[in-house]
Amino acid sequence: MAWLSKSLNSSLGKKLLMAITGLFLVSFLIVHCGLNATIFLNDGGVTFNAGAEFMAKNPIIRTMEIVLFGGLLLHILDGLRLWMDNKKKRPVAYAVIDGAANSKWYSRSMGLLGTLLLLFLIIHLKHFWYFSRLTDNLTEEHTLYNEMQAVFASPIVVAIYVLGCISLGYHLLHGFQSAFQSLGWNHPKYTPTIKCIGAAYAIIIAALFAAMPIALHFNLIH
Amino acid sequence: MEGNLNLTLKIWRQKNAQIAGKFETYQVSGISEDMSFLEMIDVLNNRLIEEGDDPVAFDHDCREGICGMCSMYINGRPHGPNKGVTTCQLHMRSFSDGQTITIEPWRAEAFPVIKDLVVNRSAFDRIISAGGFISVNTGNAQDANSLPIPKDDADEAFAAAACIGCGACVAACKNASAMLFTSAKISQLALLPQGQAERSKRAEAMVAQMDEEGFGACSNTGACEAECPKGISIENIARMNREYFSSVFTSK
Numbered sequence: 001m002a003w004l005s006k007s008l009n010s011s012l013g014k015k016l017l018m019a020i021t022g023l024f025l026v027s028f029l030i031v032h033c034g035l036n037a038t039i040f041l042n043d044g045g046v047t048f049n050a051g052a053e054f055m056a057k058n059p060i061i062r063t064m065e066i067v068l069f070g071g072l073l074l075h076i077l078d079g080l081r082l083w084m085d086n087k088k089k090r091p092v093a094y095a096v097i098d099g100a101a102n103s104k105w106y107s108r109s110m111g112l113l114g115t116l117l118l119l120f121l122i123i124h125l126k127h128f129w130y131f132s133r134l135t136d137n138l139t140e141e142h143t144l145y146n147e148m149q150a151v152f153a154s155p156i157v158v159a160i161y162v163l164g165c166i167s168l169g170y171h172l173l174h175g176f177q178s179a180f181q182s183l184g185w186n187h188p189k190y191t192p193t194i195k196c197i198g199a200a201y202a203i204i205i206a207a208l209f210a211a212m213p214i215a216l217h218f219n220l221i222h
Numbered sequence: 223m224e225g226n227l228n229l230t231l232k233i234w235r236q237k238n239a240q241i242a243g244k245f246e247t248y249q250v251s252g253i254s255e256d257m258s259f260l261e262m263i264d265v266l267n268n269r270l271i272e273e274g275d276d277p278v279a280f281d282h283d284c285r286e287g288i289c290g291m292c293s294m295y296i297n298g299r300p301h302g303p304n305k306g307v308t309t310c311q312l313h314m315r316s317f318s319d320g321q322t323i324t325i326e327p328w329r330a331e332a333f334p335v336i337k338d339l340v341v342n343r344s345a346f347d348r349i350i351s352a353g354g355f356i357s358v359n360t361g362n363a364q365d366a367n368s369l370p371i372p373k374d375d376a377d378e379a380f381a382a383a384a385c386i387g388c389g390a391c392v393a394a395c396k397n398a399s400a401m402l403f404t405s406a407k408i409s410q411l412a413l414l415p416q417g418q419a420e421r422s423k424r425a426e427a428m429v430a431q432m433d434e435e436g437f438g439a440c441s442n443t444g445a446c447e448a449e450c451p452k453g454i455s456i457e458n459i460a461r462m463n464r465e466y467f468s469s470v471f472t473s474k
């Protein structure tokens with residue numbers, strides 16, 4: 001298996017790993033966002049709570065949760081490794097850089113956006129994953145929906161979540177189509193569609209997620 | 223050739239690879255807007271020589287955009303502000319009177335500075351040596367069309383082969399990555415029948431050499447493609463990824 005570790009440690013291999021774990025996380029976000037969006041059904045969180053209970057009890061989902069943390073960890077560690085390697089490749093920095101002339105700022109800032117996302121994720125996991133999985137605070141009287149209402153009563157928390165969603169949106173805007181390029185999938189027949197789906201995906205996911213704390217904070221849903 | 227441009231030049235001066243460099247500021251006046259950028263540096267150098275100073279060292283050869291030698295990073299961009307040109311094809315009409323122009327060498331671990339604006343790009347030669355060739359018998363030329371090649375493939379191979387190895391892709395990349403160069407060299411051979419015999423070995427060997435030379439990984443920002451004087455497409459980088467991994471996963 002030396003051939004595999006050698007090629008996964010090459011500059012191309014690191015990007016392949018980034019692309020595969022990234023697309024895996026992209027698929028997770030669809031499930032997460034779809035389930036959470038049931039709060040907009042205005043049924044007092046009944047559907048949302050039922051979904052949350054299923055996710056907490058189903059053994060397949062619980063197993064996938066471990067795979068998810070594994071994938072997330074790989075994505076973070078690989079990103080960290082790429083960032084540390086890449087910054088060594090230009091020991092003397094340019095005095096003047098006109099980056100905007102040749103590329104999008106967010107495509108050059110994936111490490112920064114990823115770091116902001118990680119900080120947000122720590123806060124987010126503490127709010128909901130820790131609360132629902134590792135404590136006994138979840139009851140019939142205090143559901144996950146109630147906990148969301150309680151957490152998002154604070155305007156500071158809402159602001160942090162909205163900023164987190166903006167970071168996520170830009171990270172996905174570059175990451176989605178970039179993953180296909182790293183996988184070698186660049187072709188006149190498919191690439192325009194991939195870029196279009198990527199942009200739509202990034203905007204829809206970020207906007208839906210950001211709408212949740214805002215709607216709960218301002219009591220726009222019941 | 224008298225003109226009316228008066229410019230302030232901030233130029234990176236560095237004696238050799240060992241001694242740290244710094245910026246020096248020079249004033250040039252009466253520059254014609256019809257001059258090329260290199261001719262403007264020539265005017266400065268003539269004056270420096272007359273004054274007994276050390277002229278600014280810079281790479282140049284053909285001065286018609288085909289050799290890839292000129293390599294200046296001008297106001298934050300390789301080969302200056304215009305698209306699809308090398309520094310020798312950049313004219314002073316792209317600048318305005320009174321402007322300050324900052325001129326730096328390509329900056330990359332793999333491209334050490336030799337002097338001032340001259341960098342050592344032999345890392346590219348070693349990537350080519352690792353596999354960017356085909357092994358054929360010498361002797362009489364074959365009959366034309368003995369190897370049928372579809373026009374589209376020939377065009378695509380030609381587009382990749384337009385790479386002049388100037389290194390603007392490395393200079394533009396935030397990771398000083400040589401993916402566009404290496405992928406163009408892999409693509410021009412992978413697309414043609416003559417390249418098939420060594421196809422899979424080639425991708426692995428050239429990527430390994432590229433990594434060993436100290437070039438960075440790809441962030442898919444597309445800066446290389448935007449700054450390439452020959453308009454080489456990052457579709458080639460995707461092809462290199464395919465070539466590399468299909469070799470890694472299928473070779474024996």
